Ligand SMILES: Nc1ncnc2c1ncn2[C@@H]1O[C@H](COP(=O)(O)OP(=O)(O)O)[C@@H](O)[C@H]1O
């Protein structure tokens with residue numbers, strides 16, 4: 262049985278509609294107008310224990326709403342949701358004991374008291390046995406480098422420090438499931454790396470199940486094996502990350518650094534009819550479909566005509582892929598043919 | 607109860623935070639001291655104009671009444687200023703709900719944490735004021751004092767229940783400042799904190815009798831002064847207990863409804 266199972270999960274919000282300006286406010290004061298917003302629209306998915314899932318989508322797609330239903334904070338409008346044998350909003354406290362949550366946009370730390378005291382509160386709230394608490398705290402402090410600000414109140418530490426402390430706090434009780442809602446938002450590369458490394462170690466060592474929403478594609482490649490894409494409340498893709506790359510990211514670009522500007526492009530183009538060739542000063546780039554050609558064949562076609570100093574191959578960017586999915590340039594339904602969708606798009 | 611430890615941890619933290627904000631606490635206290643002085647001078651003038659007892663109160667009794675009202679108002683002041691709409695807007699409710707804690711019990715723990723400190727500060731200030739105004743009436747005996755403390759504890763529970771219920775409106779309306787101010791005004795009048803209920807016209811006293819507010823000041827103050835016979839005292843303690851339990855349960859009910867209606871922000 263999967264650890265998390267959602268069937269037809271739906272959340273509808275009632276949003277007050279107000280026309281702009283004073284007149285709009287007045288009208289709104291006397292007769293309120295509402296409209297329903299379906300933030301999450303009949304989604305189905307299941308997650309096995311130990312999986313790490315990236316939950317992606319543009320702003321307002323319904324990611325946070327889904328996370329809030331998973332954590333039991335929000336009550337679904339309809340559909341069913343079972344997490345580790347419990348319906349989260351019915352057994353909110355029991356569910357809370359088994360999960361860790363990090364909302365990147367806000368902290369769970371107490372603002373006024375030293376970070377270490379927030380951790381001690383977590384120990385009491387989650388009833389963490391003393392020995393386990395001590396071990397985890399020592400280990401996390403070491404990995405996340407928390408020692409230098411442990412005695413400062415959360416109000417006095419930087420965003421990067423806060424996120425590391427938040428992550429520590431979310432994991433002190435060894436939750437089975439970790440929900441991360443944009444955990445690396447606004448952080449610098451070093452902190453991101455430290456956070457990603459830590460999450461990965463939890464997945465590998467403890468088999469923690471991770472559900473991660475993010476706009477940072479580095480997070481996905483570092484942490485997740487599977488990606489689920491939601492747009493407008495509906496899931497538009499659910500599958501393996503590597504497979505997605507294989508299937509849709511057929512393009513490779515090989516860049517040659519030349520000793521001299523090429524005299525003429527004619528012979529190179531003639532040798533590589535299916536490719537898109539561009540030059541920029543001393544650089545020559547060839548975009549090719551890796552299922553049709555090998556990098557070696559490209560090199561063989563280029564080398565006789567120019568003097569190559571160096572070369573480099575660009576892997577497809579997950580970022581590009583996902584952007585294309587959002588923009589509707591790439592259909593991810595399994596049966597839609599993908600003929601050259603990416604080429605030159 | 608094994609769950610007690612987590613709530614006592616919350617209470618302890620809440621007390622600690624009160625200490626951190628001691629300046630603000632002190633300013634708040636100074637504000638209410640001015641208020642007590644104003645009340646003392648006002649009532650002194652009234653009593654000077656009509657020597658003897660007024661509405662059954664002697665001047666030393668009236669002074670005691672005012673100080674008891676001051677003491678009870680000082681308890682849970684921090685919590686009374688709780689504005690849940692801000693917590694909702696800033697997403698703090700969401701983080702609270704992600705924890706294995708009962709929402710109301712956590713609020714109670716954080717409201718109760720500072721109470722011992724609030725109690726001691728108010729008693730100290732009250733003692734100084736009492737000395738400056740030539741002493742106040744004390745409870746007749748230890749038994750009266752003990753029953754008073756029970757009644758004061760229930761007054762605090764009623765206050766908690768009421769503030770919590772009022773806060774729940776934040777789930778359905780946007781700004782709750784107006785509601786909070788309104789609650790404070792109505793509470794000041796009907797609790798007897800401004801004027802003992804005995805001075806009310808009959809119809810207003812009848813209204814006060816069916817509202818929860820009298821249990822917040824009037825009942826404990828009258829018990830302190832020994833103004834009620836034993837059966838009346840028992841009855842009034844019962845009424846207090848009913849309101850305390852009733853409001854706390856109503857708060858739980860409202861919370862349940864709120865969870866469905868909720869629009870928890872952030873993220
Ligand atoms: N509390 C709320 N009340 C009304 N509408 C909401 C509320 N929370 C979210 N929404 C709406 O639901 C949609 C999904 O929001 P959200 O789940 O936060 O998106 P994401 O996290 O993917 O950016 C948005 O259109 C948003 O405006």
Ligand SMILES: [Mg+2]
Pocket residue numbers: 324325326442873
């Ligand atoms: Mg979001």
